[in-house]
Amino acid sequence: MASISAARRVRVHAPWxxxxxxxxxxxxxxxxxxxxxxxxxxxxxxxxxxxRVTPILVLTxxxxxxxxxxxxxxxxxxRERCWAMLGLDIPRMPDFDGGRAWDVLRDLRSPELxxxxxxxxLAGPFLALGGLAVTAAWxxxxxxxxxxxxxxxxxxxxxxxxxxxxxxxxxxxGVLLLAAAPWAAAGVRRLDARAAAALLGPDRAxxxxxxxxxxxxxxxxxxxxxxxxxxxxxxxxxxxxxxxLVSLALNLxxxxxxxxxxxxxxxRVIVEAHEEAKAALTELRDLIRGLHPAVLxxxxxxxxxxxxxxxxxxxxxxxxxxxxxxxxxxxAVAYFVVSEALTNVVKHARANEVDVRVERRGDVLRVxxxxxxxxxxxxxxxxGLTGLARRVRSVDGTFRIxxxxxxxxxxxxxxxxxx
Amino acid sequence: MRIVIAEDSVLLRAGLIKVLxxxxxxxxxxxxxxxxxxxxxxxxxxxxxxxxxxxPPGFTDEGVRAALxxxxxxxxxxxxxxxQYVEERYAADLLxxxxxxxxxxxxxxxxxxxxFLDALRRVASGGTALDPEVVSQxxxxxxxxxxxxxxxxxxxxxxxxxxxxxxxxIAAALVxxxxxxxxxxxxxxxxxxxxxxxxxxxxxLAVLRFLDGEG
Numbered sequence: 001m002a003s004i005s006a007a008r009r010v011r012v013h014a015p016w017x018x019x020x021x022x023x024x025x026x027x028x029x030x031x032x033x034x035x036x037x038x039x040x041x042x043x044x045x046x047x048x049x050x051x052r053v054t055p056i057l058v059l060t061x062x063x064x065x066x067x068x069x070x071x072x073x074x075x076x077x078x079r080e081r082c083w084a085m086l087g088l089d090i091p092r093m094p095d096f097d098g099g100r101a102w103d104v105l106r107d108l109r110s111p112e113l114x115x116x117x118x119x120x121x122l123a124g125p126f127l128a129l130g131g132l133a134v135t136a137a138w139x140x141x142x143x144x145x146x147x148x149x150x151x152x153x154x155x156x157x158x159x160x161x162x163x164x165x166x167x168x169x170x171x172x173x174g175v176l177l178l179a180a181a182p183w184a185a186a187g188v189r190r191l192d193a194r195a196a197a198a199l200l201g202p203d204r205a206x207x208x209x210x211x212x213x214x215x216x217x218x219x220x221x222x223x224x225x226x227x228x229x230x231x232x233x234x235x236x237x238x239x240x241x242x243x244x245l246v247s248l249a250l251n252l253x254x255x256x257x258x259x260x261x262x263x264x265x266x267x268r269v270i271v272e273a274h275e276e277a278k279a280a281l282t283e284l285r286d287l288i289r290g291l292h293p294a295v296l297x298x299x300x301x302x303x304x305x306x307x308x309x310x311x312x313x314x315x316x317x318x319x320x321x322x323x324x325x326x327x328x329x330x331x332a333v334a335y336f337v338v339s340e341a342l343t344n345v346v347k348h349a350r351a352n353e354v355d356v357r358v359e360r361r362g363d364v365l366r367v368x369x370x371x372x373x374x375x376x377x378x379x380x381x382x383x384g385l386t387g388l389a390r391r392v393r394s395v396d397g398t399f400r401i402x403x404x405x406x407x408x409x410x411x412x413x414x415x416x417x418x419x
Numbered sequence: 420m421r422i423v424i425a426e427d428s429v430l431l432r433a434g435l436i437k438v439l440x441x442x443x444x445x446x447x448x449x450x451x452x453x454x455x456x457x458x459x460x461x462x463x464x465x466x467x468x469x470x471x472x473x474x475p476p477g478f479t480d481e482g483v484r485a486a487l488x489x490x491x492x493x494x495x496x497x498x499x500x501x502x503q504y505v506e507e508r509y510a511a512d513l514l515x516x517x518x519x520x521x522x523x524x525x526x527x528x529x530x531x532x533x534x535f536l537d538a539l540r541r542v543a544s545g546g547t548a549l550d551p552e553v554v555s556q557x558x559x560x561x562x563x564x565x566x567x568x569x570x571x572x573x574x575x576x577x578x579x580x581x582x583x584x585x586x587x588x589i590a591a592a593l594v595x596x597x598x599x600x601x602x603x604x605x606x607x608x609x610x611x612x613x614x615x616x617x618x619x620x621x622x623x624l625a626v627l628r629f630l631d632g633e634g
Contacts, residue, residue: 235478242503242526243428249530250434257532258441274530281527285503295506298479303508310507310556318559 013182015141020182023189024138026085027131030192033077034128037120040070068104071116072097075200078119082196086189090201111203119199127195130188137181144174220329223394227329230292237288245284249277286311290339292332301331301358308339312346315353322360326417333395333415334358334367340388341369341411347384349373349409360417367413375407385411420543421465424449425456425482426501427474435469435529442536451475453485460493467543471526472502472509483509490516497542501526507556510549522548522583547583554581568610576603 012019044063050056076097082088096104096112104113147170156162252274259270289307296304302320309316325331338356345351351373358367379385379401389399392413403409422444426432429451436446448459452475460468468489472482486498490513497520500513510523522542528550529535538548558578569577572593579589586604590597 238473238503239428239478243431246526246529247428247430247434249527250431250438250532253530253532254434254438254441278527278530281530285525285527289504293504294473294479295504295508299506299508303506306507306556306559307504307552310552310559316559 013186015178015182017182020185022085023182023185024134026081027127027134027185027188027192029081029085030078031128031131031135033074033081034120034124034131036070036074037067037117037124040067065105067120068113069101071104071113071120072101074120075116078196078200082193086193088193088197090197093202111206115199115203119195123195123199127188127192130184130191134181134185134188137177137184141174141177141181144170145178147171147174219394224329227292227332230332231297234288234291234294237284238294242281242284242288245277245281249274249281252277290336293335296331296335297328300325301334304335305338305356305358308335308342309356312342312354314346314351316342317353317355319356320358322358322365324360326360326365326415330365330395330415330417333391333397334365334413336391337367337388337411337413338369340384344377344384344388345369345371345373345409348377349375349407351407363417365415365417367415368410370408370410372408374405375403375409376405377401377403377409388413420467420540421445421447421463422539423447423456423459423463423465423468423496425451425453425459425468425474425485426471427451428471431526438529438532438536442532444539453481456485457488457492460489460496464493465496467497467499467520467539469499469501469539472500480509483512486513486521487516490521494520497521497545499524499539499542499548501529505550505553505556507553510553510557518547519545523553524548524550525552541583549582551578551582554578557581569607573603573607573610576600577607580604580607 011017014020041063044059044066048059050059076092079090079092082090093112095110096116107113147167151158151163151167159166252270255270256267256274259267262270293304293307295307301322305318305320309318326334338358342354342356345354349371351371353372355370356368357370358365360366377385379389385401388411392399392415395415397413397415400412401409420443422439424432424435424439424446426435426449432449432451436449439446447463447465450456450459456468456470459465468486470482470486472480474481474485482500482502486500489496489498494517498513499522500509501524502509503526505523505525513521513523520542522538524535524538528538542548555578558574558581575593576589579592584592586597586600590600593600
């Protein structure tokens with residue numbers, strides 16, 4: 001509001017401005033609803049006011065139950081009022097507004113119920129007083145501001161007749177009240193809006209917690225879906241392209257070994273095609289193996305990693321100790337981490353040997369890949385490390401790398417075993 | 420020589436039949452899943468079965484499991500497993516039954532027709548054929564410390580030995596004389612504390628026993 005000039009604020013709060021009337025109508029319309037809580041509580045006692053203990057207790061119980069039953073309609077009317085007059089949207093509370101009216105009685109300890117009670121029994125009455133004060137300010141202001149007309153109309157002998165000073169003072173007070181009423185209305189409106197948003201809508205902290213849980217669940221399902229998709233691609237390539245290529249290479253191999261009397265030129269083409277097909281098979285195999293090896297599902301991380309480690313053209317020390325098995329998605333990430341880290345070592349590290357360790361400590365799967373290479377690996381340099389870190393984060397894992405110049409380089413990844 | 424083929428890819432099954440029949444083998448039956456394989460082996464009693472590892476219904480290790488059943492039921496039938504990927508776990512399962520008349524090769528190897536047929540003959544006659552890839556996985560797995568005592572040349576010899584090659588085969592692969600190979604092998608057996616044994620597959624058995632940590 002600081003950006004709005006004082007002149008503009010005065011204009012907005014003029015007694016004839018639309019905002020002043022909107023605030024006034026809003027504040028005044030709240031009064032009956034804000035007093036309703038106490039009215040419901042007291043209604044039983046107007047019918048019958050006992051003096052003995054037992055009936056008093058019974059009556060107290062009955063009035064409390066009546067109040068609780070009235071809470072939901074009262075709350076939703078308040079929300080309607082805020083929306084219709086201020087455009088203020090107070091979301092419903094799933095735990096409080098769901099189900100039937102008497103579900104409120106089920107859980108008397110629910111924090112939502114107590115916040116709603118606070119509004120209807122504490123904040124509400126106080127705001128209703130504010131609303132009544134605004135009404136009074138308007139009424140008194142109008143009455144006093146128009147006192148010259150009254151003074152002119154009344155008989156001589158009336159306290160106001162022939163007392164211009166009194167009339168002037170009263171008129172000044174009336175004008176002041178009329179000027180102040182919009183400010184009062186705006187103040188009460190602001191308080192009411194704040195109280196309603198805080199007490200009749202969802203609790204922000206709880207809402208955030210719910211949202212975090214919801215997002216975590218969604219993320220887990222996205223990660224799982226991606227994993228499933230990788231497995232599907234692996235299956236499709238295995239059953240399709242790979243078999244076709246093997247069959248092609250087989251036929252070319254057969255032609256190469258059994259055809260006789262073929263011109264040298266043609267034979268050379270066959271030989272080249274045969275070698276090419278075999279090279280394509282090897283490439284495709286390595287690519288698919290990186291996706292999601294079938295043996296991972298079947299025999300677990302330990303079995304799958306030996307294949308990766310064996311293809312690295314330098315000595316790899318592999319130690320895997322992970323009983324019981326982690327979830328398949330986490331295993332897939334751990335597999336990817338080792339596979340990618342080893343690829344990086346071969347590409348960049350100029351190492352003599354690599355040490356791979358995968359161990360489970362409680363609910364954490366820790367993967368360590370250490371090489372004795374040149375060091376100086378920079379995760380921000382756009383090597384495979386970036387993708388690696390991203391995939392680790394997707395399952396809430398942590399990724400650390402230490403790589404001083406001159407080595408050794410250690411990649412440490414910790415993954416929660418259960419998503 | 421009579422062969423049964425179990426391979427779920429129709430294309431590859433046809434290719435294998437063609438290769439085998441061109442080379443004078445007799446294909447007694449060709450099936451697409453593990454159950455059919457066991458039935459065909461019981462019925463035809465072939466010399467060898469060529470088996471794909473991933474077959475319906477589960478597409479995981481059906482071929483390995485069928486091979487284990489076959490080794491029990493019809494020990495006379497040799498098994499040559501083919502797979503898009505070789506896994507040391509499956510090799511260990513297979514070799515735990517016996518190392519004679521078993522083979523485990525990458526599927527790509529069928530493209531080198533004569534080498535593939537050699538491996539098939541070797542297996543069918545009671546020998547062993549292990550893919551170099553699976554051998555390197557096995558070597559990586561177990562007991563690194565005694566293996567660290569081997570010279571690089573000796574490791575090469577050990578790997579070739581584990582594939583099921585004879586001294587002559589190893590000599591040819593390394594382009595050295597057979598007597599040099601024999602010397603290496605003696606040195607390996609001494610370093611690994613392995614008993615001398617006759618025949619190729621027993622050497623493999625000895626090697627794998629050692630690799631599995633049972634020796």
